[in-house]
Amino acid sequence: MKKYALLSVGLVAMLASCSDDDVTPSEPVNEEEVITKMTVNFVPEGGGDTLKFTFEDADGPGGNDPVITKDDLKANTVYNTSIGLWSDEGEDIAEEVSEEDNEHQFFFEVTDLNATYVYDDEDGDGNPVGLKTIWTTTDASTGDFQVILRHEPNKSASGVSEGDITNAGGETDIEVVFEDVKID
Amino acid sequence: MRLKIQYIRLASLSLFWFVVGYQLSMAQSDPCNLTLTGKVMDQHNGEPLPFAVVISKDGKHRASTNLDGVYRMEGLCEGTCTFVCKHLGCTPVEKTVTLNTNSAVDFYMEHSIESLDTAEIIVKKRGEEETRTEESLQGQSLERLRGRSLGKSLEEIPGVSTLNTGATISKPVIQGLHSNRIQIRNNGLRQEDQQWGQEHAPNIDPWAMERLSVVKGASSVEYGAEAVAGVVIVEPEPLPTDSAWHGALHTVGYTNGWGGQLAGKLQKGSAKIDGFGWRVQGSLQKQGDNRAPDYILTNTGLYGGNVSTGIGLNRKKYGVEAYYSYVSQTTGILRSAHIGNLTDLENAIESDRPLVVRPFSYAINNPKQKVKHHLAKVEGYYRISNLGKLKLRYGYQFNRRKEFDIRRGDRDSIPALDIKLSTQTVDAILEHYTIRRFKGKIGVNTFYQKNLNVAGTGIRPLIPNYIRQSFGVFWIERYIKGKMELEAGIRYEHQRLEIAKFDQSKTLIQQTKNFDNVAGSLGWIQHMGEDGKNTLRINLGTAFRPPNVAELYSEGLHHGAAAIEIGDSTLNTEKTLKLVAGYTFNPKTWLNIQLEGHFSYFEDFIFLEPQDEAVLTIQGAFPLFLYKQTDALVYGGDLSALFDLGKGFFFQTKPSLLFNRDLDKKDFLPFFPANRWGNNLGYQRDSLGAFKNVYFLIRTSAVTQQRFAPKEGDFTSPPDGYFLTGIELDGELPLGKDNTLTLGLSVDNLFNVRYRDYLDRLRYFADETGTNVWLRVGLKF
Known part of the structure; x- marks a missing residue:
């Protein structure tokens, strides 16, 4: 009986002996794919200060709350607008989007704001991308301004190339609302 | 009487009825009046057979x-007579007796085949039946399910349902509980393959298995942590000892997904070396996109391959056996279930059709899972004279799981999740022989597990790296007297969990947690009626489950669920008290009833609780879920009644009820299966023309809408109830003396019913699969 007991103890010890392993990861994962910062720059045609809208969430989804900044737009002005996207490590994600421009499209929704836009760029198939747009403001107003980026939308679906998101499909990579934006 | 029930409750009881029946049919007409009595015992340990x-x-x-091994033969004449005693798995013993008065003759039987565990299960001896309720699928009832996944096969058993992610990923649910609340024992080893994930199906090849059993009841005493609701036991048949070559080749084809499977096995014993045998087995599988009644379920194909081999030497005094299996599977996940944010999910829910539907294809694109599982074990037993049987088992498992997502840049070929899980176990169990009506076992289990995230995914890991170790000891004793068996057991287990990860602010977090737990169980089996065929089983047991790493350390966005899920590293062990009571009886010769009730009380039940606030991210706002603990009740009942309608016809009805309650919030808990009721009408003949074992079944199942679900926290209300119909036709064609051709045809969802199931994670996106016609052809030699 004793020898069996010894045998089982031996086997148990064998297991226990490999228990000093280390599982500490050597470095944190660099999530270069996660967009942590978006800027929307409005450059007035014919000169003037660049107006900036930014959304920054340095630690990604969850954790600390994102920081959102905005400027006031001027009435009856035409703006050349461009979007910048970055990862936490400063990777230029707008560049990735423009490399895969046929798989991406930005959409913009305004509520109660007297502003309209047209796309100012296109992919290889002649469809819009939205990294560059031209905005025109009219009367003074206050409302919300929303930026949406869809991955793998159906750009040939009805209305999509005109900026109507209804039939776009795909997955949402960005959905940011700048609330109470002023045109004055 | 001879009707074969679809799932074999206990092979021993059926055999018992058969023998009793046979005995009754041998009406005595001899005027002689001598009686011969005696006892039949196991030669090695003197236990009654x-x-x-x-x-x-x-x-x-x-x-x-009878159950005490005693026989009684009446109406014998004076003179010399030879008697043969037979017992399954034993060499027949002959004795010649000269009778002139009433006499007593005992027989001592020697087991001619002895295998590690399985041979004993074929006919359970006294003291080895579960006091919890146990049901099995084997032999023909398993043959008819060939080609289906483990989870889907187990749905045959009352009280067992499945948790699905589409048609191809399914996990067993025992009396409402699943994942880390049940244990799956694969070949005697506790299956370790990241089962915390709802969309992580067990990596087990059903083709390698000849017996699937479900033990319902708290089973922590014998099996350790996580055996809260019960245990699924999957095992191959015992290794052969017969020196002839045996094998089988099976093909299965099905129309929904245009899939096919090919499986084979070859085995042989040895004439030269007593007790030596080996087996090799393998299977291949491929299917394309499944089809719902109205559309193709794009990207739901799969392919996989499995091999296993076993070799062993099984003798009456000792035995050793080695087993290895490798399972590899690539499974596509419904393309339209890939969403970026809550708006996408709402759009998907509002749309009648999935947002991405493409023509049928075998191609598997992202999102997909690629999983490989290796399992190896070496085990042995030795019978120690006058003491018992000592078993030792070493197991090694290695699981590699890669999940691929739709990503930006050229990252589609880089897994979004890549984890390696290795597990080693050593078990030592001593089953002692009967001492003054007590029979029992003492065991030691050790467990060492390492989880490593493979670097290079570019995505913060879902679960941390960790080392988990546990050490458990248990002792179970059973008192057996007449038709009664009483059992008591106790276990102590220590678990140590060491984790290491970087948190969201890239700070290294290292934690060690210790969990000490005790579980106990009390069981009672009472055989009733003249021949003991009515059986009452009651088991009251406690079980424990230390929180898993996902519950402790999740932090961030769960993409598939469109939710931010946050773990809590201070969670306690979840504890359960479960009562199961089962009664099997034959109120009429043509009626067999199995009635089961179960009641579980949970202390610190761990679940994801929806929060009022939302979390703002660059992809929009997501609902926040926190892992919380509450006290809960889960209870219900399962009935199975089998009516023998005569002339080979039978009818079976199987209602299953399940209720749950969150005691703290006075609400229901999410993700419990809805009530269901199965009704089957069948016809069975041992032979029909050239065919043997002909079996025809019309199967229906009605599932209600889940009303016992929380009002809040889900994106949509539980789907409507549904009613499904299926048919099965099976038969065997003997070819020569030793060969059999098996043929099977079945249809699932005969009327192409459109439905969604509450326990399917993809119910937000698409309907379940429509009609599927299966064809099975096999050759056994």
């Missing part, structure tokens, strides 16, 4: 032993 048969060599007299 029930269900043994004693036959006079002239064939005129026959008796079987």
Whole structure:
């Protein structure tokens, strides 16, 4: 009986002996794919200060709350607008989007704001991308301004190339609302 | 009487009825009046053997032993007569007796085949039946399910349902509980393959298995942590000892997904070396996109391959066996279930059709899972004279799981999740022989597990790296007297969990947690009626489950669920008290009833609780879920009644009820299966023309809408109830002396019903699969 007991103890010890392993990861994962910062720059045609809208969430989804900044737009002005996207490590994600421009499209929704836009760029198939747009403001107003980026939308679906998101499909990579934006 | 029930409750009982029936049919007309009595015992340990048969060599007299191994044969004549005693798995023993008065003759039987665990299960001896309720699928009832996944096969058993992610990923649910609340024992080893994930199906090849059993009841005493609701036991048949070559080749084809499977096995014992045998087995599988009644379920194909081999030497005094299996599977996940944010999910829910539907294809694109699982074990037993049987088992498992997502840049070929899980176990169990009506076992289990995230995914890991170790000891004793068995057991287990990860602010977090737990169980089996065929089983047990790493350390966005899920590293062990009571009886010769009730009380039940606030991210706002603990009740009942309608026809009805309650919030808990009721009408013949074992079944199942679900926290209300119909036709064609051709045809969802199931994670996106016609052809030699 004793020898069996010894045998089982031996086997148990064998297991226990490999228990000093280390599982500490050597470095944190660099999530270069996660967009942590978006800027929307409005450059007035014919000169003037660049107006900036930014959304920054340095630690990604969850954790600390994102920081959102905005400027006031001027009435009856035409703006050349461009979007910048970055990862936490400063990777230029707008560049990735423009490399895969046929798989991406930005959409913009305004509520109660007297502003309209047209796309100012296109992919290889002649469809819009939205990294560059031209905005025109009219009367003074206050409302919300929303930026949406869809991955793998159906750009040939009805209305999509005109900026109507209804039939776009795909997955949402960005959905940011700048609330109470002023045109004055 | 001879009707074969679809799932075999206990092979021993059926055999018992058979023997009793046979005995009754041998009406005595002999005027002689001598009586022969005696006991049939195991030669090695003197234990009584029930269900043994004693036959006079002239064939005129026959008796079987009762549960105490005692037989009684009446109406014998004076003179010399030879008697043969037979018992399944034993070499027949002959004795010649000269009778002139009433006599007593005992028989000592020697087991001619002895295998590690399985042979004993074929006919359970006294003291080895579960006091919890146990049901199995094996033999023909398993053959008819060939080609289906483990989870889907187990749905045949009352009280067992499945948790699905589409048609191809399914996990067993025992009386409402799943994942880390049940244990799956694969070949005697606790299956370790990241089962915390709802969309992580067990990596087990059903083709390698010849017996699937479900033990319902708290089973922590014998099996350790996580055996809260029960245990699924999957095992291959015992290794062969017969020196002839045996094998089988099966093909399965099905129309929904245009899939096919090919499986084969080859095995042989040895004439030269007593007890030596080996087996090799393998299977291949491929299917394309499944089809719902109205559309193709794009990207739901799969392919996989499995091999296993076993070799062993099994003798009466000792035995050793080695087993290895490798399972590899690539599974596509419904393309339209890939969403970026809550708006996408709402759009998907509002749309009648999935947002991405493409023509049928075998191509598997992202999102997909690629999983490989290796399992190896070496085990042995030794019978120690006058003490018992000592078993030792070492197991090694290695699981590599890669999940691929739709990503930006050229990252589609880089897994979004890549984890390696290695597990080693050593078990030592001593089953002692009967001492003054007590029979029992003492065991030691050790467990060492390492989880490593493979670097290079570019995505913060879902679960941390960790080392988990546990050490458990248990002792179970059973008192057996007459038709009664009483059992008591206790276990102590220590678990140590060391984790290491970087948190969201890239700070290294290292934690060690210790969990000490005790579990106990009390069981009672009472055989009733003259022949003991009515059986009452009651088991009251406690079980424990230390929180898993996902519950402790999740932090961030769960993409598939469109939710931010946050773990809590201070969670306590979840504890359960579960009562199961089962009664099997035959109120009429043509009616067999199995009635089961279960009641579980949970202390610190761990679940994801929806929060009022939302979390703002660059992809929009997501609902926040926190892992919380509450006290809960889960209870219900399962009935199975089998009516023998005569002339080979039978009817079976299987209602299953399940209720749950969150006691703290006075609400329901999410993700419990809805009530269901199965009704089957069948016809069975042992032979029909050239065919043997002909079996035809019309199967229906009605599932209600889940009303016992929380009002809040889900994106949509539970789907409506549904009613499904299926048919099965099976038969065997003997080819020559030793070969059999098996043929099977079945249809699932015969009427192409459109439905969604509450326990399917993809119910937000698409309907379940429509009609599927299966064809099975096999050759056994």
